[in-house]
């Protein structure tokens with residue numbers, strides 16, 4: 175693994191903070207929990223984010239809810255609907271971001287129309303002002319993300335692209351070259367949600383590694399300490415866990431439950 | 446022939462609109478679909494098979510009929526393009542059959558579709574029965590209630606109808622559910638998208654398959670009336686019957702192209718389905734940038750229409766561009782106007798139109814009479830809507 179930035183890849187403060195957090199983790203791979211901003215409500219979601227930090231997270235992915243999230247399974251979809259019903263707004267979730275970014279690097283995850291509604295430049299400026307280090311927009315493939323990437327680079331925000339098992343070899347380097355902070359590697363052909371098994375991890379991580387020199391984080395379908403360990407075994411630099419934690423965030427005693435679950439995942443990643 | 450030998454890609458933008466705003470997982474499938482259509486549409490054997498099925502199985506060309514009593518009522522000639530007479534009773538089969546044939550050629554063994562009114566679901570179920578492939582249709586549970594006869598027809602045809610319980614349980618949620626299925630099963634599945642919406646290349650392919658409506662209409666009106674119409678009029682849900690009709694007259698500047706959206710309770714209320722008419726900031730829904738209904742935050746709003754097929758907060762990207770460029774105009778009529786037109790057409794012509802189509806008729810009855818000859822796309826028959834209309838009395 176190399177640590178140097180390629181000359182073609184503009185460094186920015188957000189990408190640097192993310193890469194430092196991932197490469198500097200004391201675990202075998204960085205633990206990167208996903209949480210839905212404003213779920214079950216804004217105040218509780220701040221506490222859930224803090225519980226992630228206390229449980230051992232290295233970085234937080236913070237969802238801004240969207241009415242029609244095409245990359246998400248039922249758990250995250252439903253959480254987004256509840257968050258919106260409970261009054262979560264873009265600015266409200268950026269308030270959550272501001273608090274959490276004092277503890278950890280925060281990467282905001284949302285959908286293209288939320289960006290479109292403000293314009294790419296204003297979107298990036300708002301995120302940076304809220305302390306966010308990066309952004310993930312799963313329905314903005316490289317063909318559509320030129321404008322956002324240019325503004326993100328200028329603003330010092332890492333735009334994190336995704337690759338999927340279906341991404342053909344000749345596209346991998348296209349996506350990989352545009353990666354800032356990390357390359358989000360989707361472990362399965364499908365949407366977010368808890369799944370069993372980890373057999374496909376090695377191949378997708380190897381492909382991702384060949385495509386980029388930024389850290390490789392594996393996500394979608396990872397929910398257990400065992401799977402997290404398998405991802406680290408396969409060489410992932412970071413492990414993203416979403417639906418399982420979002421499910422707990424909607425259950426009884428969400429703050430304690432999320433903290434315990436993050437702790438358990440962290441234990442699974444202990445050296 | 447919709448595609449020429451030399452094409453290497455299909456249009457993916459219409460002015461600023463269109464594009465491919467979908468998860469990375471689907472991008473290769475969209476590339477594959479585009480290439481497959483380019484090859485198939487210039488393959489005489491494939492197109493010959495499609496043409497033969499459209500003729501002998503579906504009943505194309507559909508008639509162009511001079512509706513004399515409607516003409517008397519409005520004071521000018523009104524000709525109806527009888528898509529209601531095609532097999533399954535709506536224009537949707539033009540697209541569903543073409544896509545299903547294409548997908549079979551691509552080696553896909555599982556087909557999924559969304560449906561609002563059920564017309565596209567029935568068309569997809571029909572095409573899949575004909576071709577002997579598995580079919581799953583996503584349908585909002587509210588639409589399953591409103592369009593119960595079509596649910597039974599789909600099941601009779603061997604299709605699994607999966608109720609969608611998200612949001613308002615209508616067309617938007619059904620499309621989202623179908624896209625999520627496709628993301629998960631893309632290796633063996635084709636998504637038969639039912640309107641001129643979605644990520645590229647869908648809007649271009651759906652237009653290529655639906656343009657028979659307009660191409661036939663143009664030929665027929667020249668043969669029968671010896672002239673071009675002053676207006677070509679069609680209702681707009683996602684815009685497939687309209688883009689098909691408009692395509693035939695696009696290069697005839699004397700022909701006004703009029704798309705009729707659902708005003709629901711009124712375009713001055715939040716309860717409508719008229720993103721083109723109302724205007725505002727463009728947005729991204731279901732994979733393309735177009736005219737959509739959204740709030741300031743960028744959240745998609747719930748549409749409302751009595752007609753399940755027009756109850757959709759988005760629209761095809763080419764329509765957004767035709768509006769901005771001034772080539773087509775878009776208007777909206779209310780639920781009540783549509784119901785009144787539905788009844789009027791039944792009694793004047795002995796034709797029960799789909800509630801979707803009734804919107805186009807409402808414009809003919811209630812809109813400006815600055816035309817001497819209209820061609821109206823009678824996109825489908827209204828048997829499915831009888832219960833809904835009778836319940837309003």
Ligand SMILES: Cc1ncc(COP(=O)(O)O)c(C=O)c1O
Nearest residue numbers: 564682683684685686754824825
């Ligand atoms: C008969 C009929 N006409 C029109 C429509 C609207 O769709 P589009 O705008 O794609 O033609 C529908 C949709 O279900 C329909 O069933």
